[in-house]
Amino acid sequence: MKTLFVAFRVTDLDRSLGFYTALGYGELGRVDPGDGSHLVLLAFPGEPAASLELVHRPGEGRVEASNGVDHLAIQTEDLDATLERLTAAGLEPGPVEHPGGPEGPKTAWLTDPDGYRIELVEWPAGHPDGLTAADFS
Template sequence: MKTLFVSYRVTDLDRSLGFYTALGYAELGRVDGGHGARLVILKFPDEPAASLELVHRPDDGPVDVGSGFDHLAIQVDSLAAALEMLTEAGLRPEPVQCPGGPQGPKTSWLTDPDGYRIELVEWPPGHPDGITAADFA
């Protein structure tokens, strides 16, 4: 088994698409769900398949993200370059943090239009992509 993608319900599809395309996602396709509902499937340009789905169901009302969801983590090659790109696109990333100390990963946070939190992570040199069992040894 493997995870296919994360799905977020969004209040304003156009506003959310603007945010996620500024973050670097590209639209892969759309699905009409009937009764005004729409799904937009996104991926980063270098990914082989979808990694994020935006679900817009206007009949369900505004999104409330305070019901248990915590955050989405996105790996970046260079946090400094990512923050510069995001700031130029009009987004507001938070200051850089080093939660594991100076030898650990660098992180920054963003909040999307519905309040979903996004953690941007730059691993230290030599660290494999993602979190592995070695991170807990």
């Protein structure tokens, strides 16, 4: 088994698509279940499959993002360049942090239009992609 994607319910689909495409996602496809809802599947360039789904159900009202979801973590190869690009696109990422000390990963945070928090992570040179059991030994 493996995780396929995370789905976020969004209040304003166009606003959220603008945010996530500025972040770097591209739209893979849409599903219209026929009840006024819209599902939009997104992936970063080079990803083999969808990694995020935006779910728009206008009849259910405003989204409360703080209802259990803590954050989405996204890896970047160059955090400083990513922050420059996001700022130029009108997004407002927070400052660079070093949660594991100066030799650990660099991170920065931003928040999407519905309040979902996103952690951007740049691993130190030589660190494999993602978190593995080796990070906890």
